[in-house]
Amino acid sequence: MFYHSTQDKNKTVESAQAIAQGISQDGGLFVPESFPQLSEEELRAMLSMSYRERAKLVIGKYLTDFTAEEIADCVDSAYTTEKFGSENPAPIASVDYNGAELNLLELWHGPTCAFKDMALQILPHFLTKSLKKVGGGREAVILVATSGDTGKAALEGFKDVDHTKIIVFYPVDGVSAMQKHQMNTQEGGNVYVCAIRGNFDDAQTAVKRIFTDKETQDILAEHNMMFSSANSINWGRLLPQIVYYISAYCDMVNLGKVAFGEKINITVPTGNFGNILAAYYAYEMGLPVNRFICASNSNNVLTDFIRTGVYDKNRDFYTTVSPSMDILVSSNLERLLYAMSGNNDVETKSYMDALKTKGVYEVSDTIKEKIAALFWGGYADEDATKATIHGLFEQQHYLSDTHTAVAVAVCDDYIRETGDKTPVVIASTASPYKFSKAVLGALDRGDLPETEFDMVEQLHEITGAPVPAPLASLRGKTARFGDVTDKDAMQGVVLRALGIGE
Numbered sequence: 283m284f285y286h287s288t289q290d291k292n293k294t295v296e297s298a299q300a301i302a303q304g305i306s307q308d309g310g311l312f313v314p315e316s317f318p319q320l321s322e323e324e325l326r327a328m329l330s331m332s333y334r335e336r337a338k339l340v341i342g343k344y345l346t347d348f349t350a351e352e353i354a355d356c357v358d359s360a361y362t363t364e365k366f367g368s369e370n371p372a373p374i375a376s377v378d379y380n381g382a383e384l385n386l387l388e389l390w391h392g393p394t395c396a397f398k399d400m401a402l403q404i405l406p407h408f409l410t411k412s413l414k415k416v417g418g419g420r421e422a423v424i425l426v427a428t429s430g431d432t433g434k435a436a437l438e439g440f441k442d443v444d445h446t447k448i449i450v451f452y453p454v455d456g457v458s459a460m461q462k463h464q465m466n467t468q469e470g471g472n473v474y475v476c477a478i479r480g481n482f483d484d485a486q487t488a489v490k491r492i493f494t495d496k497e498t499q500d501i502l503a504e505h506n507m508m509f510s511s512a513n514s515i516n517w518g519r520l521l522p523q524i525v526y527y528i529s530a531y532c533d534m535v536n537l538g539k540v541a542f543g544e545k546i547n548i549t550v551p552t553g554n555f556g557n558i559l560a561a562y563y564a565y566e567m568g569l570p571v572n573r574f575i576c577a578s579n580s581n582n583v584l585t586d587f588i589r590t591g592v593y594d595k596n597r598d599f600y601t602t603v604s605p606s607m608d609i610l611v612s613s614n615l616e617r618l619l620y621a622m623s624g625n626n627d628v629e630t631k632s633y634m635d636a637l638k639t640k641g642v643y644e645v646s647d648t649i650k651e652k653i654a655a656l657f658w659g660g661y662a663d664e665d666a667t668k669a670t671i672h673g674l675f676e677q678q679h680y681l682s683d684t685h686t687a688v689a690v691a692v693c694d695d696y697i698r699e700t701g702d703k704t705p706v707v708i709a710s711t712a713s714p715y716k717f718s719k720a721v722l723g724a725l726d727r728g729d730l731p732e733t734e735f736d737m738v739e740q741l742h743e744i745t746g747a748p749v750p751a752p753l754a755s756l757r758g759k760t761a762r763f764g765d766v767t768d769k770d771a772m773q774g775v776v777l778r779a780l781g782i783g784e
């Protein structure tokens with residue numbers, strides 16, 4: 283299995299190189315040359331497998347330059363009961379909401395309580411093995427731009443991992459209090475955390491620029507280091523996400539919610555388009571899917587794009603109660619465009635160039651039609667998000683986080699508008715306790731307590747929902763990091779954090 287760059291088809295690498303490098307030198311993203319197929323027999327056999335066995339089977343189809351032992355080692359180290367609370371790290375909880383059955387795929391039982399753990403607990407294992415194959419003995423410097431959850435999950439995944447250093451940038455006013463506390467209290471000898479004055483898009487753009495800057499790369503090389511990425515532009519992030527959609531389908535069959543072979547709909551609360559893209563890749567492999575419902579918050583650039591074919595980031599940016607989706611440049615959409623254009627690197631590059639220079643592009647009619655046949659886009663504003671948290675709790679005593687609530691609200695809109703009765707799986711992406719203030723506020727039980735941890739406590743008293751241990755244990759922990767920088771100064775911050783800048 284080889285990987286091409288979305289912006290240069292002649293660029294061909296194996297998976298270890300794609301994972302070690304993170305992004306292609308030409309600025310494009312690595313994509314598999316074709317999608318390995320899951321035969322009906324294989325999918326049927328997966329019904330009786332554990333999550334880990336399913337993961338080994340799917341991952342093995344893509345990482346053909348890894349041995350079966352290496353893949354088994356990665357999977358078995360990542361998805362332990364100790365880290366995810368049970369044998370199945372991605373269980374389904376079914377609720378009735380406004381008359382429809384919604385199957386919530388809970389992806390937040392890992393160490394940092396967001397779905398990012400599903401990928402970031404295994405990525406360090408992929409990366410250290412990749413570096414052994416192609417790294418030439420160099421140390422990997424993981425640069426992360428985060429809208430809140432990736433940062434903590436990456437820090438936790440990479441802390442004290444040999445031959446790696448990790449540097450995380452987050453928007454100073456763009457994350458929840460719990461997210462900020464989680465990152466600033468991070469332990470580990472190879473970690474550094476810094477806030478930036480700006481939003482997530484500013485952080486992501488700057489990180490991509492530093493990443494592909496030849497001069498900075500040369501400085502790193504002199505010190506026997508190389509950049510890599512833990513953002514969802516890294517193929518090693520997306521691959522583990524494909525697994526849980528296939529696994530969820532098997533669980534849906536086992537739970538009697540779909541007949542084997544019957545199609546499902548998948549709803550994903552979307553920011554950088556990584557999670558929903560992984561669902562699409564599972565479909566490309568043969569998973570029976572009818573439609574992908576792309577749910578946005580008030581930053582609804584994707585809703586407009588799916589409905590009109592015009593991607594226009596020149597619009598107001600909103601700071602919402604679902605901060606991990608406060609994004610106007612959804613990086614992984616590039617990979618969808620590449621697939622929808624029939625793997626056309628020149629066409630994909632032209633859209634990305636237009637986005638860079640003008641902030642807007644319009645896709646071809648062919649792509650518009652293909653997207654319209656498979657995807658449905660909708661958004662939930664702040665009021666709709668809060669009303670959904672309230673409604674889910676009142677109707678079903680199910681406590682949802684703000685991002686999951688966006689997805690539930692949009693899925694509800696979709697069902698009412700289309701009448702589509704296809705069984706639906708909704709990606710539930712974070713623990714409600716990561717966003718206690720907004721969630722508690724939505725339940726509407728009077729004045730909010732003052733501190734974050736008092737809100738956690740009150741939320742627990744009202745709902746009885748267990749507080750995840752990794753969050754409870756942060757109470758009273760002192761911050762190790764608190765630096766804030768301008769977005770134009772990030773490059774210097776990186777070099778200084780590595781001990782190689784002036």
Ligand SMILES: *Cc1c(COP(=O)(O)O)cnc(C)c1O
Nearest residue numbers: 431553554555556557606685711
């Ligand atoms: C990252 C994140 C999202 C968005 O996922 P993408 O892959 O960026 O589309 C949604 N919800 C939560 C809680 C997240 O952390």
